[in-house]
Amino acid sequence: MPxxxxxxxxxxxxGFGTGEGQSLDAPFGHAGVRLHEWFFATRTxxxxxxxxxxxxxxxxxxxxxxxxxxxxxIMGRGKFGPDHGPWPDKEPDKQWNGWWGDxxxxxxxxxxxxxxxxxxxxxxxxxxxHFLDASPAEALAQAxxxxxxxxxxxxxxxxxxxxxxxxxxxxxxxxVVVPIVLGRGERLWDGQEALEDHFQIEAVHSPSGVTHLTxxxx
Amino acid sequence: MPxxxxxxxxxxxxGFGTGEGQSLDAPFGHAGVRLHEWFFATRTxxxxxxxxxxxxxxxxxxxxxxxxxxxxxIMGRGKFGPDHGPWPDKEPDKQWNGWWGDxxxxxxxxxxxxxxxxxxxxxxxxxxxHFLDASPAEALAQAxxxxxxxxxxxxxxxxxxxxxxxxxxxxxxxxVVVPIVLGRGERLWDGQEALEDHFQIEAVHSPSGVTHLTxxxx
Numbered sequence: 001m002p003x004x005x006x007x008x009x010x011x012x013x014x015g016f017g018t019g020e021g022q023s024l025d026a027p028f029g030h031a032g033v034r035l036h037e038w039f040f041a042t043r044t045x046x047x048x049x050x051x052x053x054x055x056x057x058x059x060x061x062x063x064x065x066x067x068x069x070x071x072x073x074i075m076g077r078g079k080f081g082p083d084h085g086p087w088p089d090k091e092p093d094k095q096w097n098g099w100w101g102d103x104x105x106x107x108x109x110x111x112x113x114x115x116x117x118x119x120x121x122x123x124x125x126x127x128x129x130h131f132l133d134a135s136p137a138e139a140l141a142q143a144x145x146x147x148x149x150x151x152x153x154x155x156x157x158x159x160x161x162x163x164x165x166x167x168x169x170x171x172x173x174x175x176v177v178v179p180i181v182l183g184r185g186e187r188l189w190d191g192q193e194a195l196e197d198h199f200q201i202e203a204v205h206s207p208s209g210v211t212h213l214t215x216x217x218x
Numbered sequence: 219m220p221x222x223x224x225x226x227x228x229x230x231x232x233g234f235g236t237g238e239g240q241s242l243d244a245p246f247g248h249a250g251v252r253l254h255e256w257f258f259a260t261r262t263x264x265x266x267x268x269x270x271x272x273x274x275x276x277x278x279x280x281x282x283x284x285x286x287x288x289x290x291x292i293m294g295r296g297k298f299g300p301d302h303g304p305w306p307d308k309e310p311d312k313q314w315n316g317w318w319g320d321x322x323x324x325x326x327x328x329x330x331x332x333x334x335x336x337x338x339x340x341x342x343x344x345x346x347x348h349f350l351d352a353s354p355a356e357a358l359a360q361a362x363x364x365x366x367x368x369x370x371x372x373x374x375x376x377x378x379x380x381x382x383x384x385x386x387x388x389x390x391x392x393x394v395v396v397p398i399v400l401g402r403g404e405r406l407w408d409g410q411e412a413l414e415d416h417f418q419i420e421a422v423h424s425p426s427g428v429t430h431l432t433x434x435x436x
Contacts, residue, residue, distance in 0.1 A: 013419075013431075014407035015232050177395070179419035179431070183411025189232035193401025201231075201397035203423040211421045211429050213231075213397070 002144060003151045006161055006173040007066035009188070010035035010210075013177065016185035017158035024082050027099055029185055035178050038210045039063055048105040058206040062174055071150025072143040073106050076160035077114040080129065086116050097121050098129065109146040111139055113160060136167045158186040165192055173199070173215040220362060221369045224379055224391040225284035227406070228253035228428075231395065234403035235376035242300050245317055247403055253396050256428045257281055266323040276424040280392055289368025290361040291324050294378035295332040298347065304334050315339050316347065327364040329357055331378060354385045376404040383410055391417070391433040 011017050012035065019031030028035060039045050043054030044063035054060065077083075080098040088096070100123075104110070107126040114131050121129045130146075132139050143152045154164050164170050175188070189195070199215035206212060229235050230253065237249030246253060257263050261272030262281035272278065295302075298316040306314070318341075322328070325344040332349050339347040348364075350357050361370045372382050382388050393406070407413070417433035424430060 013233070013413075014405070014410070177421075177429075179414060179421060181407050181410045181413040183407075183409070187232070189399050189401075191401070192232070192399045195231075195399040196397060201427065203395075203397060203427065203429045205421040205423050205429065209419065209421065211395075211423065 003171040012182040016182040019185040071147025075155035221389040230400040234400040237403040289365025293373035
């Protein structure tokens with residue numbers, strides 16, 4: 001049975017997965033890039049950007065696991081772009097297709113959850129963005145069909161992960177605790193009391209200062 | 219200069235330092251003992267109880283550091299007992315002197331913060347409970363005088379630690395992240411945005427599953 005997986009999802013010590021005040025220029029709000037510096041330093045991220053180099057230690061070992069065996073991703077609209085409500089009414093050839101550039105790093109179908117569906121957008125490199133107004137279970141069924149037997153990645157943000165967790169649909173999470181206190185934003189763990197009853201949780205620290213958690217469904 | 223230190227303070231993944239519903243029979247509310255199992259397993263805790271045995275690995279190394287060089291403790295009233303408001307009016311010889319037994323493990327002066335001062339209570343083994351209605355800075359001044367040059371421990375609970383952090387009075391914290399999601403209770407990190415600007419934070423995991431954080435004032 002294909003698994004449903006979360007990878008490389010960073011939270012602050014106080015459990016915020018994004019900061020407050022997301023905008024086009026600030027995808028993570030007041031958190032800036034501080035939740036993701038451990039990831040940006042890795043060889044895996046460098047390779048995504050077509051750049052050489054990058055760290056090859058513990059952080060990269062975790063980072064690189066994000067792609068293996070994945071056949072589709074499901075993400076919240078906030079991971080695609082900062083807009084809320086109806087999509088801006090622009091000419092199709094001027095359409096803004098998210099934060100991920102012409103050749104997004106996913107290389108699979110990506111299902112963007114939104115109450116405002118729009119036509120699918122094929123991108124370079126094998127990524128196609130589909131837009132769904134669907135429950136977690138419905139979205140997962142569509143993603144499974146598209147993934148053709150491979151695993152599904154739940155890409156975030158925090159509220160999307162929470163919804164899939166609350167629906168009991170996630171098999172594995174890799175969560176990275178970054179030693180900063182954000183104070184505000186969107187929390188990952190809210191509504192997840194006693195999550196440990198359903199997951200085996202392991203922790204390992206990295207020389208970079210972050211702690212990697214793995215949560216594996218029992 | 220003597221330092222102000224926090225030791226062995228456990229929080230859940232979602233940052234709760236105590237659960238909801240503290241009472242005489244449930245000092246940690248719905249959290250039960252789950253935040254403290256790592257500590258109860260250590261040789262340090264066993265010795266506090268006059269018992270042999272206990273683990274002697276990473277968890278015990280951290281646990282044992284709590285006593286070294288400490289001359290006084292400051293704690294919130296909730297760490298002394300579950301009562302709020304005026305103290306129950308009982309005969310002095312029937313007075314309940316907290317959760318810590320006849321021979322509390324502190325063996326120093328202990329300053330209990332309360333809006334309802336009462337006479338000091340000397341206990342066996344060198345612990346004396348003093349009851350103060352005072353600001354963090356005032357309480358610290360009294361504790362420093364009593365500690366005669368030794369360090370001061372801030373014993374918790376979460377709100378007491380937060381108050382001392384917000385006042386900039388803490389030099390060192392040892393925080394233990396336990397892999398459970400409590401969902402409700404009292405949070406440690408609230409109001410501490412950008413704490414990392416003031417502390418060097420390190421993390422190390424333990425085979426027991428917990429992660430020890432040290433926060434050292436820059």
